[in-house]
Amino acid sequence: xxxxxxxxxxxxxxxxxxxxxxxxxxxxxxxxxxxxxxxxxxxxxxxxxxxxxxxxxxxxxxxxxxxxxxxxxxxxxxxxxxxxxxxxxxxxxxxxxxxxxxxxxxxxxxxxxxxxxxxxxxxxxxxxxxxxxxxxxxxxxxxxxxxxxxxxxxxxxxxxxxxxxxxxxxxxxxxxxxxxxxxxxxxxxxxxxxxxxxxxxxxxxxxxxxxxxxxxxxxxxxxxxxxxxxxxxxxxxxxxxxxxxxxxxxxxxxxxxxxxxxxxxxxxxxxxxxxxxxxxxxxxxxxxxxxxxxxxxxxxxxxxxxxxxxxxxxxxxxxxxxxxxxxxxxxxxxxxxxxxxxxxxxxxxxxxxxxxxxxxxxxxxxxxxxxxxxxxxxxxxxxxxxxxxxxxxx
Ligand SMILES: Cc1cc2nc3c(=O)[nH]c(=O)nc-3n(C[C@H](O)[C@H](O)[C@H](O)COP(=O)(O)OP(=O)(O)OC[C@H]3O[C@@H](n4cnc5c(N)ncnc54)[C@H](O)[C@@H]3O)c2cc1C
Numbered sequence: 001x002x003x004x005x006x007x008x009x010x011x012x013x014x015x016x017x018x019x020x021x022x023x024x025x026x027x028x029x030x031x032x033x034x035x036x037x038x039x040x041x042x043x044x045x046x047x048x049x050x051x052x053x054x055x056x057x058x059x060x061x062x063x064x065x066x067x068x069x070x071x072x073x074x075x076x077x078x079x080x081x082x083x084x085x086x087x088x089x090x091x092x093x094x095x096x097x098x099x100x101x102x103x104x105x106x107x108x109x110x111x112x113x114x115x116x117x118x119x120x121x122x123x124x125x126x127x128x129x130x131x132x133x134x135x136x137x138x139x140x141x142x143x144x145x146x147x148x149x150x151x152x153x154x155x156x157x158x159x160x161x162x163x164x165x166x167x168x169x170x171x172x173x174x175x176x177x178x179x180x181x182x183x184x185x186x187x188x189x190x191x192x193x194x195x196x197x198x199x200x201x202x203x204x205x206x207x208x209x210x211x212x213x214x215x216x217x218x219x220x221x222x223x224x225x226x227x228x229x230x231x232x233x234x235x236x237x238x239x240x241x242x243x244x245x246x247x248x249x250x251x252x253x254x255x256x257x258x259x260x261x262x263x264x265x266x267x268x269x270x271x272x273x274x275x276x277x278x279x280x281x282x283x284x285x286x287x288x289x290x291x292x293x294x295x296x297x298x299x300x301x302x303x304x305x306x307x308x309x310x311x312x313x314x315x316x317x318x319x320x321x322x323x324x325x326x327x328x329x330x331x332x333x334x335x336x337x338x339x340x341x342x343x344x345x346x347x348x349x350x351x352x353x354x355x356x357x358x359x360x361x362x363x364x365x366x367x368x369x370x371x372x373x374x375x376x377x378x379x380x381x382x383x384x385x386x387x388x389x390x391x392x393x394x
Pocket of ligand 1: 097129130131132133137138139140162163164165166211213219368371372373374375377378381394
């Protein structure tokens with residue numbers, strides 16, 4: 001008879017995995033606090049020192065198997081890292097795009113591709129960004145028009161992507177492109193392929209977008225004009241890119257959830273500290289239930305979303321298909337963080353809008369989590385259709 005671990009042991013082992021990463025990450029956010037990131041944003045430069053320190057400490061290698069040069073661990077560990085960085089006030093979009101981009105390469109790449117495109121991301125010497133969004137297709141990614149045509153052993157890439165975070169600072173970009181026209185395939189999810197594109201390739205042009213989300217990674221429109229890709233750029237089988245990409249998108253959802261959770265708690269802490277000392281009527285405003293309950297509710301909602309996020313992460317690591325849980329976790333975490341932000345703004349009154357209080361600066365990033373990497377309506381569509389069995393709504 002096999003004896004399964006008691007639920008107490010499972011809960012404690014999950015808690016201990018999270019704690020280990022969070023303790024290691026605290027060292028990073030103490031060395032590179034929020035003021036450091038704000039300086040990088042002001043100077044428009046990538047937080048290279050922090051990134052390399054994370055690499056040195058083995059944090060960037062989390063979720064990459066040791067055999068591929070990583071630190072091991074799974075989705076739980078990288079989610080814990082994302083949450084801890086955000087909680088320390090130093091969230092990074094690069095962690096989300098790196099985490100997502102590595103998944104299909106690790107699972108479907110050759111040893112040479114892993115050695116070239118994944119292993120050096122673990123010490124921070126190589127950075128990956130990710131490009132799926134197109135101006136006309138938007139959420140409807142299958143409608144993309146970026147196309148790679150085969151020429152002998154090579155591929156020739158043409159088209160454009162938009163909102164690509166960190167394109168300037170990345171060494172390689174994971175790009176999904178059509179390799180067969182939508183009209184030539186049975187189902188529109190077919191005929192797409194995944195490529196790792198060297199950002200130094202001739203024919204790539206970047207156009208900086210005027211996006212006001214205060215992170216060190218800026219967003220670019222990326223133009224591909226006859227970019228020649230070697231055979232080795234193709235990850236997995238040609239035409240199967242959509243399936244490969246979706247394997248990475250579930251962990252991206254959880255990484256977005258983790259950033260939302262950490263940032264939600266970060267702004268809540270700021271609000272609580274302010275509510276303890278601000279006394280326009282001679283008593284701390286935190287003693288007024290209208291504010292106190294709002295902050296308390298935000299905390300409860302963040303904790304509930306946190307449970308769901310780590311549950312989904314642990315399910316992935318146990319080999320389950322936890323797509324539904326991951327979608328629900330991102331939905332709930334982003335909403336909880338937005339509610340925490342709103343409560344924090346209300347608590348700060350007019351000072352919420354003074355940039356020197358560094359609260360309003362976090363609003364765009366928190367609000368973004370309800371829209372990117374995937375908008376919450378699409379998550380509700382998924383739950384409606386795949387969990388509840390309702391007809392497709394779009
Ligand atoms: C700061 C930032 C960073 C980003 N980083 C990256 C990146 O690194 N790589 C990358 O590829 N992309 C990136 N994106 C793009 C992001 O993923 C998209 O903006 C997002 O997926 C939404 O696409 P869209 O903006 O074209 O919205 P649209 O598709 O135009 O949708 C607009 C709105 O319509 C609603 N909607 C759309 N479709 C449906 C539907 N079927 N059912 C119900 N409602 C619907 C939703 O409310 C949605 O918010 C980034 C965006 C931003 C702003």
